[in-house]
Amino acid sequence: MNANVKNVNSIKMTDLQIEEKLSKNLIHRGMFKKLLPLITPVKYLILSVIVVEIFQVLTIFVRPWVVGFILDSGFTFAGDTVQLHHSVLALALIILLLSWILRFGLSGFSKYLTGITAVKVINHLRQKIFLHVQSLSIGYFDKTKAGRIISRADRDVDTLEPLLIQGPPELLSAILRCTLASVLLWHIYPPFFWTLFAIIPVLLTVTVIFKRISQKRWAKVAEERSRFTAHLVETVNGVKIIQQLNFLQKNQQRYRQLLHDFNHAIIDGSIRTSWFAPFTGILSTLGTAGLIVVGSYGYSAGEITIGQFAESIFYVFLFLAPLQELTDLFERYANGTACAQRIFLLLDTAPEIQDKDQAVYLDKIRGDIRFQNVDFAYTSKPVLQNFNLDIAAGQVVAIVGPTGHGKSTVVQLLTRFYDTQQGSVLIDRYDIKDIAQASLRQQISIVLQDNVLFTGTVLDNLRLIRPDASDQELIQAIEELGADEILQQLPQGYLTEVGTLGVNLSHGQRQLICLVRAYLANPKILILDEATSAIDIYTEQKIQFALRRLCKNRTCIIIAHRLSTIKEADKIAVIHNGAVIEEGSHQTLMQQQGNYYQLYNSYQENQLSEV
Template sequence: MNGFRGDSALSDIELEETLSKRSLNQSVVSRLLPLIAPVWRPIAAVIGIELVQVLAIFARPLLIGLVIDRGLRQAGVDAPLIAWACAGLAATWGIRFALGGLSQYCAGLAAIRVLNDLRTRVFAHVQRLSVGYFDRTKAGRIIARADRDLDTLEPLLIQGPPEFLSAVLRLCLSGFLLWLIAPALLAGLAAVVPVLVAATFLFKRVAQRSWASVAENRSRFTAHLVETVAAVRLIKQSGRDRENLAKYQGLLEDFNSSLIFGSVRSGWFAPFTGLLTTAGLALTLVVGGRGLALGTLTLGELTQSLFYVFLFLAPLQEFSDLFERFANGTACAQRIFLLLDTEPEIADAPDALIPPLVEGRIEFRDVSFGYRPGQPVIRGLSLTIEPGEVLAIVGPTGHGKSTLVQLLTRFYDVDEGAVLLDGQDIRSFAERSLRSHIGVVLQDNVLFGGTVLDNLRLARPDASDEHLVTASEHIGAHDVLSALPHGYATQVGPLGSQLSQGQRQLVCLVRAYLADPSVLVLDEATSAVDVSTERRIQQALRVLCEGRTALIIAHRLETIRSAHRIAVIENGQVAEIGNHAALIARGGHYAALHASYEQAAGLDRTNAAPGEPLPAIANAAS
C-alpha cells in the first residue's frame, strides 16, 4: 500500500477500497450473521413471540366466521357462543399488546448488545490502524462509520428478521387456510406471487444502489463538519465562514438530491404492491360472491376469506419497508466492513522483541522513504546518535526533519535501509514496547478532556496524585500548574483549549518526564510559547535531556546551539554535521541558515560568544 501514502487523486470511497484491498460492493450476509450469534436467545424469544402473535391474528377471522355462521342463525342468536367469541377476540388483542411490548424489549436488548459489541470492535480496530491511514482518510468519514452507519444496522439486524419471518408466516398460513376454504381464491392470488418476486428483486437492486449513494453523500457532509470544527479558528481568522457554509450547503444539496432521487427510483414499489392488493381483493369479491350465490361458500367463510386475503396481501406491502431497510443497512454495512477489512500497515512481527531497557543508541542506516511513489523525502540517509548525546536537526521546511521522527517511532516503515535502536532493527520491536522507550514532545501536543492530573496520569496510570505533583515540581512546572483556577484539578477543556500554549506544553513535558523514556524527541517543542513560561520550559527541557539520547528538531536556531552535534538535513540527506562553532566556521549550509535566521529575526549577537549555550539544554550538553 506504499503507493497510496497521501494520494488524493482517488475519490474518498476509491481510496477506502484501495486501503482495504476489497471492493465496496461485497456480499455482507455471511458477515452479518455471526454478529447475532451471541444474542440468539433474545432473538429466539422474539421469533417465538412473533409466532404466537401470528396465531393470535389468525384466531380472529376464525372467531368472526364462527359467530356469523353459528352465532347468528335464523333460529336465533347463540348468546353464549357470541360471548365466548368476543372474549376470544379480546384475548387476541390482549396478547397482541402484551407480547408486542415484550418483543420490543427482547429486540432492544439484543440490539444494544450487538451494536455495542460492533462499536467496540470498530473503535478497537480504528486504534490499531497505522498513522498513515489517518493521514489519508478524512476524520468525518471514520466517525460516520462508527456512528451513523452503525445505527443503521439496528433495524436490519434486530428488527428486520423477526418482522420478515412474521410476514412470511402470515403469507404462508393465510394461503394454506384459503386453500382449505376456497382453492379458487388461492389460485387467483397465487398468480400475483411471481410478479411480486420479480418486482422485489428489481426493487432490491435499485434501492441498494440508491442507499449506497445516500450513505456516501452523508459521509461527505459529516467529514466536512468535522473538518470545520477542527479548523474553526482558521476559518474565522481568514473570514471564510460564508464560503465554508456554501460548501457545506452544496454537500447537503448533493445528499438531499441522492435521497430524493433514490426515493423516486424506489417509490414505485409501495404503490405497485397496493395495486396487487386491490386486484386481489377484487378477485376475492368476484370469486367469493359467485361461491356464495352457488352455495359453495357460507357467509362466514367468505368473511374469513376476506380476512385471509388481507393477511396474504399485507406482507406484500410490508416487504417495501423491509427491503428498503435491508438496502440501507446493507449499504452502511459494506462501508463498515470496508473499514474493518483495512489492515494496519505497521504490524508486530510474530517474534517481536520487548526489551525492558534500552541504552538509546540510534542509527539511520542508508534510509530512503517517501510518502508517495517516486517522490522520496529521505534519500540514502545515514546518521548515528550515541547514547546520552543531544543531537539537533535543522534544515529547510519540507526536507525530511520531522519525517525522521515518523520513522524512528515507526509510524511509517522505511522503504529502503533500516532504523536501528541499540543495534536492533526497530521493525523487530513490538510497537508498544518501542514507543514506550521513545518520548515525543511536539509543538502542538494534544491534551484529552479531563483534569491536569488526568492528563499526567496517561503516562503513569498507577501513580498517586502526590507522585504526579512531585514530578511536576522536579521538572519546574509546579508553580504554573498549581496557579491554575483549580490547581491540578483544573479541567483542561477539549484538546486542552482552556490552557495557554505554554501551560499545555508544560503538562506535556511533565508527562514525558513521567514516562521516563530512554530516547527523547523534541519536535519544535519550544516554539509558540508565551514569554512568562519560557524559562520554566527551558528548565523542563534541561531536566528531560539529562541522561537521555535527545533529538531536537527546531527552526529557532538559538534553542539548539548548545547541542553536542547539529545535523543539517537538506533534500532528505545529511548535508553537514558538527557542533555549532565548527559549522559556523565551515561557512556551509548551517552558516547560511544561521545568517538567514538572524537576519530575519533581527537579532544582534555581535557580543555573544560563538558557542554560548542557552539554558534550555546547557547542562544536558555539558
C-alpha cells in the same frame, strides 16, 4: 498547461475510492457473511424474538377463525327467523378477548427483547469500530477525512439497528402470515389460493427491480451524508482559521451545496422508488377483487359457507398486508446494507504497520539509534534518500535543515508510524520492524510543537501516563522539572480544566504539561519536535530548564528551527534533500563554514531584524 491540469484532475481519486484502496476491497459486495457474526453472540435472544413473533402471528389468525365460527355456528335459520346462540357468541368473544390480551402481552415482551438485543449488538459494534480505529496506522488518518470515520462509527451504526434487530422478526412475521394464510385458503377452498398465487410471479419480479434501485439510492444517500459530515467536522476543527481568513461565506456555500446534494439524493431516490407502494396496492386490490369473484361463485354453488367466505376475506388481507410492508422492509434493507458496506470498508482496512509473529518485547534498552541507508516517500516524491545517522545512547542530537527536507519524517520512522521503503532503523541493534510496537513506544516519548491535551484537569492529563499515581507524586514531578511556578498560576492551579485539546491554556503551559507527561513516562529515548517554538522568552527559559532535566541520562533527538536552543547539543545533523550532509558539534560546524554556518547566520540575521 491545461492538458497537465486535466491529467491531474483525471487521476484524482474520490474520498470513497481512497477508502476502497486502503481497504483493498470494493464497497459494493455482499454483506450477509459480514453481518451474520454480529448477531451470533445474541442468537438466543433473536431466537426468542422469533418465537414470540410466531405466537403473535398465531394470535392474529385467531380473529378470522372467530368471525367464521360466529357466522357458521352462532346463528340458526328457521324459516324467516334467525336465532342467536348466546353461548357461542360468549365463547367467541372470550376467545377474541384472550387473543387480544395475549397479542398485547407478546408485543410488549417482543419490544423488550428487541431492545436488549439492539443494545448488545450496537454497543459491541461501536466498541469494535472504536478499537479498530485506534489500531489503524497514522497513514490512514492522513489520507481519510475525520468526518467520514465519525459517520461510520455513529450514523451508519444507528442505521444498522433496524436491519439487524427489527428486520429479521418483521420479515419472518410477513412470511409466516403469507404462508399460513395461503395454507388456510387452500384448506377452505383451493381456488382462493390459486387466485392469489397468480400475482406472486409479478410481485417477485417487481421486488427484484425495486431492490436494485433502492440499494443504489441508499448507497448514494450514505455517501452524500458522509461528505457533509466530513465537512462539518473539518469546520469545527478549523473554525479559528475560517474566521481569521474571513472564509465564513464561502464555507457556508460549500456546506449548503453538500446539503443540497444530500437532499437531492434522497428526493431523486424517492422518485425512483415511489412506484413500488402503489403497485403493491394495485396487486392487493386485484387479489381481493379476484377472491370476491371466486368466493361468490363458490358460495352460490354451495362449496363454501358464508362463515368460510368471510373468514377467507380476512385471510386474504393477512396475505396481502405484508405486500404493503415490503416497501418499508426493502428500504430498511437497502439503507442498512449501504451503511454496512461503508462500515466494513473501514473494518476491513488492515493497519499498514503490523507486528511480526515473533516480535521482540524489550523491557530495557540502552538507547543506541541507527538510521541505515533509509529511503522513504509519502507519495511518489522521495522525502529521505540514503539517509544515514548514528546516535549513541545518552547523546543529545539536534536535527536541523530547511522546511520540507525530512526532519519530522525521521521522527515518524523512529516511532514506526511509518515504515521505511528501503534501509532500516535500529535501536540497540534491533531492527524496529522486529520490535513489538507497544514495546517500542514504551521506550520513546515525543513532545511536539502542538501537543494534544485531553478534557480534564492538569493532573488528569498527567495521570494518563501514571494512572495509579497520587496527586502528590504528580506534583512532585512538576516541581522536579521546574514547571510548578507557571502551572500554579493557573486559575485553579493543578485542578484547572485544560479544555478540549488544551484550549484554556497558553502554548507554553501546554508544552510544560507535555514535558512533565514525558518525564513521568520515564522513556529511554526522548524526541522534541519544535518543542520550544512560538513561546515567550520567560516560558522558554522554564522549558529549557525542564529539557535539560528531562534529557539527562536519555537519548534525546531535538528538531528545531530556533537554532539558539540547540547549541549545547552533543551533535548536530544537517539534513538537506532527505540526506545528512553535515554532522558535528556547534563549534565544529561553525568552523567548517558549511551549510550549518549559513543556516545559523541566516537565523541570527532574522532575529536581529525582528528586534
